[in-house]
Amino acid sequence: MKLHTIYWPPEREEAGIREAAAALAAGGVVAFPTETVYGLGGDARSVEAAERIFAAKGRPSDNPLIVHLADAKDADALAGPIGELERKLMAAFWPGPLTLVLPVRPGAVSARVTAGLDTVAVRVPGHELARRLIAAAGCPIAAPSANRSGRPSPTLARHVLEDLDGRIDGVLDGGPTGVGLESTVVRVVDGTVHVLRPGGVTAEQLREAAGAGAKVVAAGEGPSGDRVNNETGAGSEASEAPRSPGVKYTHYAPRGRMTLIAADDPARLRSGVQDAADAAGRSGAKVGILACAEHAGFYRADAVLTLGSRERPEQAAQALYAALRQCDERGLEAIFAESFPEKGIGAALMNRMLKASGGRIVRV
Numbered sequence: 001m002k003l004h005t006i007y008w009p010p011e012r013e014e015a016g017i018r019e020a021a022a023a024l025a026a027g028g029v030v031a032f033p034t035e036t037v038y039g040l041g042g043d044a045r046s047v048e049a050a051e052r053i054f055a056a057k058g059r060p061s062d063n064p065l066i067v068h069l070a071d072a073k074d075a076d077a078l079a080g081p082i083g084e085l086e087r088k089l090m091a092a093f094w095p096g097p098l099t100l101v102l103p104v105r106p107g108a109v110s111a112r113v114t115a116g117l118d119t120v121a122v123r124v125p126g127h128e129l130a131r132r133l134i135a136a137a138g139c140p141i142a143a144p145s146a147n148r149s150g151r152p153s154p155t156l157a158r159h160v161l162e163d164l165d166g167r168i169d170g171v172l173d174g175g176p177t178g179v180g181l182e183s184t185v186v187r188v189v190d191g192t193v194h195v196l197r198p199g200g201v202t203a204e205q206l207r208e209a210a211g212a213g214a215k216v217v218a219a220g221e222g223p224s225g226d227r228v229n230n231e232t233g234a235g236s237e238a239s240e241a242p243r244s245p246g247v248k249y250t251h252y253a254p255r256g257r258m259t260l261i262a263a264d265d266p267a268r269l270r271s272g273v274q275d276a277a278d279a280a281g282r283s284g285a286k287v288g289i290l291a292c293a294e295h296a297g298f299y300r301a302d303a304v305l306t307l308g309s310r311e312r313p314e315q316a317a318q319a320l321y322a323a324l325r326q327c328d329e330r331g332l333e334a335i336f337a338e339s340f341p342e343k344g345i346g347a348a349l350m351n352r353m354l355k356a357s358g359g360r361i362v363r364v
C-alpha cells in the first residue's frame with residue numbers, strides 16, 4: 001500500500017507535533033529531526049510499528065533499533081540494572097548524541113526492536129523538537145536513521161522524502177540537523193566503555209566524562225587498546241570486544257565508486273587527488289572530488305564539492321551526507337575524497353567516509 005506522506009514544514013511545528021504524536025501513538029511511523037540525523041520513529045513497544053520501520057527502510061531485521069526517550073529518568077523503565085559508570089555518561093551527555101547499550105527489561109520493548117538481543121540501545125536526543133514529539137506520543141520511540149538502507153543518513157527533511165515518500169506516515173521538518181553524523185554507540189562492560197560506533201560524542205569527551213578510574217576503548221581497538229580493525233573498518237572476528245550488529249552492513253554508499261586519498265602533507269594530498277581524478281577522467285568517467293574548503297579551489301573535475309575547513313572537522317561531519325547524495329544527483333561515477341585528520345569528531349567522519357568508499361583508501 002502506498003501511503004500519502006504528510007509533510008509538516010517548520011511553520012506548522014505545533015500542529016506537526018500534535019498530529020505526528022497521534023500517528024505514533026496509533027502505531028504509525030513518522031520521521032523527525034534529531035541533533036544527529038533524521039530518525040524514522042515508531043512505538044518501541046509495538047511489533048507492527050517496528051515491522052513497518054524495517055519494511056520502509058528495507059533494513060535487515062537482525063539489525064536492532066535505537067530507542068529514543070524524552071527524559072533520562074524514563075530509562076529505568078526500559079533497562080536495568082544501570083551501573084554507576086553508565087549513569088555518569090547519561091548525566092554528562094544526555095540529552096545528546098550518545099547511545100548506551102543496556103540490559104533490556106524483559107517485555108519493555110518489542111523483540112523486533114532489539115532483534116531478539118538481551119540488550120537495548122537507548123538515547124535522549126539533544127533536539128527539542130524530538131523530545132517534544134516523544135513526550136507527546138507518550139511512549140518510547142524506536143528510531144533508526146530515516147534513510148533507505150544503504151543510502152546516506154538524512155540531514156534534511158528533503159532527504160527523508162527522497163528516500164521514504166509514500167512509505168511512511170509523515171515527516172516533521174526541523175531544518176538541517178546539527179551534528180550530521182549518527183550518535184556514538186557505547187557499551188560498558190566491567191568498568192570499560194567500549195565504543196561500538198564512533199559518532200557525535202568523541203572518544204576524548206568520553207574519557208573526560210568517564211574519569212581516571214575507567215577505560216575507554218575506541219571503535220576498532222581491542223581490549224588492550226591495540227588496533228584490531230583493518231582499514232576497511234570491518235572488525236576482526238577474533239576481537240573479544242562487544243559488537244554492534246549494524247556495523248557489519250555496508251552503509252552510506254554513493255552510487256559512484258568512491259576512493260579516499262590520504263597523505264600527511266597537504267601539497268602531496270592535493271596532487272594525489274588531482275592525479276587520481278585526471279586518470280579516471282581520461283578513462284571516460286564523470287569525476288567528482290570531495291575536498292576541504294582550503295583545497296577546493298585547487299581542483300579540476302566535473303564536480304568539486306566542499307565539505308568544510310580542515311581545521312573544523314565538525315563542518316565536514318555536518319556536510320558529508322548531503323554531499324554524498326549530491327554525488328548521486330550529479331551522476332558522478334568516480335569520486336575521490338580527501339581524508340581528514342582523525343581527531344575529535346574527525347574519527348567518526350573518517351569512519352563514515354571509509355564506509356562510503358567500501359574501505360578503498362590510497363595513501364600517497
Ligand code: TXA
Nearest residue numbers: 036038039064065119120121144145182183244245246
Ligand atoms: O544518531 C543516531 O543514532 C540516529 C538518530 C535517528 O537517533 N539513529 C541511528 O540508528 O543511527 P540506526 O538504527 O541507523 O543505528 C543504530 C545502531 C546500529 O549500528 C545498531 O546495530 C546499533 O545501533 N544497536 C542497536 N541496538 C543495539 C544493541 N542492543 N546492541 C548493540 N548495538 C545495537
Ligand code: MG
Nearest residue numbers: 144145153182
Ligand atoms: Mg542508519
